[in-house]
Amino acid sequence: MSTPTTTTATDHAAMEHATTEHAATERASSDSATAERTTAEQAQLMREQILQMGTGPDGTHVGGSLSSADLLTVLYQEVLRLRPEEPDWPDRDRFILSKGHASAALYAALSARGFLPAEELAEYGTSGSRLAGHPLRRLPGVEFPTGSLGHGLSLGVGTALALRRTGRSGRAYVLMGDGELQEGSVWEAAMSAAHLRLGGLTAIVDRNRLQITGDTEERMGLEPLAGKWRSFGWQVLTVDGHDLDALRAAFAALPGPTGQPVVIIADTVKGKGVPLFENKKKSHSVKLSPNLHRRALAGLRARSRRQS
Amino acid sequence: MSTPTTTTATDHAAMEHATTEHAATERASSDSATAERTTAEQAQLMREQILQMGTGPDGTHVGGSLSSADLLTVLYQEVLRLRPEEPDWPDRDRFILSKGHASAALYAALSARGFLPAEELAEYGTSGSRLAGHPLRRLPGVEFPTGSLGHGLSLGVGTALALRRTGRSGRAYVLMGDGELQEGSVWEAAMSAAHLRLGGLTAIVDRNRLQITGDTEERMGLEPLAGKWRSFGWQVLTVDGHDLDALRAAFAALPGPTGQPVVIIADTVKGKGVPLFENKKKSHSVKLSPNLHRRALAGLRARSRRQS
Amino acid sequence: MTDWQERYATATRDVYRATLLDIAKSDTRVFCVDTDMGGLEDGFEAELPDQYVNVGIAEANLMGVSAGLAAEGLLPFANTIASFAATRACEQVKVDIAGNALPVRIVGTHGGFSAGHYGPTHHAVEDVAIMRSLPNLTVLVPADAAETEYAVRALADTEQLPGPVYLRLGRKATPLVHRGPYTFRIGQADLLRPGRDVTLVASGPVPVAESVAAAELLAGRGIAARVLNLHTVKPLDAEAVLSAARETAGLVTVEDHLVTGGLGGAVAELTAAHHPCRVHRIGVPDGFHDQVGTETELLARAGVTAPAIAGAAEEVMRERN
Amino acid sequence: MTDWQERYATATRDVYRATLLDIAKSDTRVFCVDTDMGGLEDGFEAELPDQYVNVGIAEANLMGVSAGLAAEGLLPFANTIASFAATRACEQVKVDIAGNALPVRIVGTHGGFSAGHYGPTHHAVEDVAIMRSLPNLTVLVPADAAETEYAVRALADTEQLPGPVYLRLGRKATPLVHRGPYTFRIGQADLLRPGRDVTLVASGPVPVAESVAAAELLAGRGIAARVLNLHTVKPLDAEAVLSAARETAGLVTVEDHLVTGGLGGAVAELTAAHHPCRVHRIGVPDGFHDQVGTETELLARAGVTAPAIAGAAEEVMRERN
């Protein structure tokens, strides 16, 4: 297990390590060894489901869904305290998919957690479905509709501020794309979260180094990315976004509601797990023909066999 | 003379030190000693004119005009290559007052440079005048109307990019308030200017540490401010914004059109020069009654006598 | 001066602040979200620091944060300048607040030309058109300080108003419309003067005041002009407007806003659909209004004056015949 | 299939890209400003890297940068999604581009419901209302790929069009309106079918196609419906609309946009002012449209179908009598 790199001095006093524990109390599977195997398997299942949704009428955002798959799986399987049978449970954790185009990954995560029947995933993008290309608020488990980049972190600031004010125990998590960080609204939110010491808000950056038109560093360089967040007052944890243990460790190291907020920069691979798509800008949005789907799935399964 | 603190490694090769020189060729006063005395006197005159404009029907933004007075005077007296008789001269430097509420200071600078008759300043804010509370584009010497914070730097990016593309020699300068940097649009522009290596664009921050509701660090902390700019890819020069020589040195140390852009963080005092207003949040927007005007002016003059 | 007159001889902005503080004292859901407006910190924050937050000079953030607060059951009042609410933060209002039908109260000062000599970046003459095009939003334009107090108190009632509201305020004191208490109901036009010949439909302080004055002028010429104060531009009081369309020769709309897309646009759309009649729209013409002047001067230049309104009413009557 | 049909059997977005590249080759003022749209880099940037810039996923920056470029004599095409152009970057469009009357060509794809299952954050059903409220802007809504080519070529002519333009495009191929070359003039309605009984006034690909189909249906019922394609929503062709108001029983407006503030609103305002007549507005009702469906499905749900249009036309005729 690799541990996350703590890149700023941390207010250890303010930290509470209870996150994973709490999640467990709201989960059926409590045995940690089982949980670990299950989580990796869930991530694999999520990837298959993403590819399946990519066969929908207009395809889906395959690359950025696959890069988020591991971290979303850890979040939904082990971290987030949620009650699928009571989606509005006041003490739940709030998750906001600011990179709303990765909706396929979110739907898979929600279904794994029991918010949606797995069969419903087949309706992705079809007429009359609840599973739009970007998440709709009326879907249980979705806090806010997203899809226009750069909205999520402000929503998270408001949410975390309200949770602190009302004394509820839930945390707020916001997942953003790296290209998304080019939106100025992200930095407004970042500045205010740090100023307000919203330790209950955690940002996660899916650092897959690709935006639609190519390599972020060629298109609109984001480096030094940790430096940007630090200069905006955040504590930065840089982790391998496909290392489940590293992700777990990061999520276990979050501050309390008045601590310095943490951003987890998850180094990821766009299209992760599917050799056809890995690190390919074309993987951003793909409509998988039956043939392409077959090849992609075969590649995904071969890779996973090789790794286990 | 204090020199500016160069806070990043500078691409010295890309620098051209010709700025001040060029300005001189477009100025009547070429003797440097005269210019220096004149500049200080001009700044004092600008302050008196700002106070005068503050007696207009709705007052003016006194504090942020006074904090910008010295740097605007150096810019307009010594740095900017302009032709008052030909405001659209293609090879002019472009100045954009992103903190448009400091229009009174800009009008004084434009009048000192010959764009407006000094008598017109008396019309500030009155019906039918060209001198609005925020600069209007139809006023000669104004490149863009401003007043909504956070627009100027993007305008500067477009301007500098066009100047580079068309091979014109002018530079673009954008003056922002420190509170203004809370606008996310500033960071979009900052990121793109650095990525595009727009050395022909120079940002200036009037770091007077006050926004309307109080101390920036209490309201919405900006520190580490140099760190923010550096992490966004800029070279940072921190100067005393009331030290004319330090300002001159900073403006003389600017890169060429493909260099790393420079931001000059000018440490200033809001309300500078008028003891009644210095470092007072209430100085932000003031309507000067005849009595208040008398006291403010007396304070300003006493201070200047003490210093010379 | 009556008590009423003395109490409300103030700017809509000022009475808003006092009323907000008052309701917040007894309703802890009320949350004042500031973007460095100046003024809220001295009153509201000083008294109720736990119900105040400054999110920076950052209007997009303002709307997103307010949406987050509202989703958690608080009642945020999001404070900015009208133009910034409608344009700078437009998408955040659309997606985060309006789309989710969250009870955020978006309060924009400097409505219309009330920013006076501040110039075009601070004028809001397209805000009503924009806000009217966003889903679920109630759009309120109080005509004076008293009406502002009624409106702000109404905003605290989330049973009656479970969705988002845009409240458009001014900057300086404007004339009082009523001399004492009256019935204010969101969505219901305020009949200021009965009349069977022609109807003046107005919203906003100066437009309403000038319309009342125009009705006086018309009365002197033997014309009975009905005057409606449409403090609620959305939802529009269809019954009041269509009755006026049926019962009088035609309508003159008067607003401190563009003649397109705002009150005049809403009235034209409604009547054209259900009872076509002449609608003469008085307001700000298309263009960038970079003239220096006071609110009333700028509006006078745009034709928002009692004589111009009266003239338009006469024209509407002539054309009917 | 004719050459014409083959050539334009494509999305307005695609023909835009090809035409832009074509005009840029001979007009070095043309500058393609990208916000990571995807597609412009492979065609445009690959061929003309010096006339291309990517300003990041940053729509506010897009507009400010484009204003700066235009002020220096370049001819920027600012590329984003329609909804982001009108709402995310609204203030930059207003102040930096429209207010200064600069020749920026703002190009928004995914107009109306053309983003289909992408959902409400990607739909633009209020963009025309918003853009119409901003100063100096010409608002163009081509009805098919061929019209898009005409429009894009017209945009290169800064003598005819010295100010800013908003060009609203779709995302997928839509039916062709004409079978071959025709006269396209900005500001002038395209008369698709003469008729003296009632008039269908449409803008946008599906609305125009459905209106033409509705006219067929009506012809079968003995009703001669005039059909106008209003590709230019601002400035509106007042003469064509008012002639229709005078010469036919009334108007049905059809758009892939809210029924308020857009084409229908503009037509209602105009007729109510000069020749009151029935204006039945067909388009998207107020609300947040978070249904999943294709463009045509979503529009059908909103009532933008030939039968519904024909029915509205008959109703307009009945009410006239």
Ligand SMILES: Cc1ncc(C[n+]2csc(CCOP(=O)(O)OP(=O)(O)O)c2C)c(N)n1
């Ligand atoms: C405001 C906004 N601008 C543009 C888009 C179009 N868009 C969708 S995804 C995307 C690229 C995002 O890149 P990144 O954030 O890195 O996402 P990922 O690589 O994780 O898919 C863009 C430009 C959008 N959805 N919202």
Ligand SMILES: Cc1ncc(C[n+]2csc(CCOP(=O)(O)OP(=O)(O)O)c2C)c(N)n1
């Ligand atoms: C977009 C926008 N939001 C809010 C305002 C209102 N406003 C005018 S000046 C000001 C404070 C600016 O502070 P700062 O940038 O530090 O200016 P300075 O201290 O130099 O006057 C604010 C909030 C504005 N003009 N534009």
Ligand SMILES: [Mg+2]
């Ligand atoms: Mg990415």
Ligand SMILES: [Mg+2]
């Ligand atoms: Mg300041």
